Amino acid sequence: MSNEWPLWEIFIRGQHGMAHRHVGSLHAPDADMAIKNARDVYTRRNEGVSIWVVEAARITASSPSDKGPMYDPARSKVYRHPTFFDIPDDVEPM
């Protein structure tokens, strides 16, 4: 049995943020303590209003060796980006 606590990935939604953002990772024995540790490690300076924790082992990630087939085909397709619209001034969060 490993003596290390599991690793948790920490996501925090900031004061004016719309979505939780990944801020880093830490060790904790369980999800409750991971939230508490995240509070102490990442929100000391009033950074956040909401914390998510996810056990790192539960995250399924894409493989770096698949980078070419995964992303390259999108590169030359500029029409997939919605950059040809004028955004009215009174639309704030985009």
Added chain:
Amino acid sequence: MDPAFEFLCRMGDNTLVLGHRVSEWCGHSPVLEEDIALANTALDLIGQTQLWLGLAAEVEGAGRDADALAMTRDAWDFRNVLLVELPNGDFGRTMMRQCLFDAWHDLVLAELRDSTDDRIAAIADKTSREVAYHLERSRDTVIGLGDGTEESHARMQAALDRLYPYVGELFETDAVDAALAEAGIAPDPGNLRDAYDARITGIMAEATLTIPDSRFAHKGGRDGVRHTEHLGHLLTEMQWLQRAYPGATW
């Protein structure tokens, strides 16, 4: 002796001495996350000290400020309970001491929010949110380690056995307390004991720890009559810079 000054020194010296003790863990905790959490707790407590001793100095009206009270008084002028000046021991004992203190601190601040002295009520209101978190954290750690492995359980039981005789002093009542209770400035400490016992009984049951039967209490801190030998050593380290270089700032 002004009872209000005495009372404010008791509050501020508790947070100052415990804050210094907890800060001794900085860089030495068992894991990085606990190191940061303990440093945060220490900083909270020292910040609270500025409020309590700042008001004490104002009430005293003798030209001293919070820094002068913290850094230039000797051991016999300190009014903290003995519990907070005891050495840290292992991490488990430190968290047990924190939990025993936080459970009381949280209760007394809840009462002080209704103090007839607005300045005291304001400090209690501001600090009680920090303390509620301290209690949540120390309680969970005591439960986690008490109801943990054989080793952690044994250490937490040893910590409780060692520290419990220092709990009773928190509920001592003397002439200072009687005067403040009469004026509605602060609660009679003895009146908090039942609520405290209910809390601690619940926490220790969850932690599978046994509270000692004896109510024997070491005393002498909050009236300054007899501190333990540990306080002088703590002050020697904490006050060294201001003693060697009086008035130094940076």
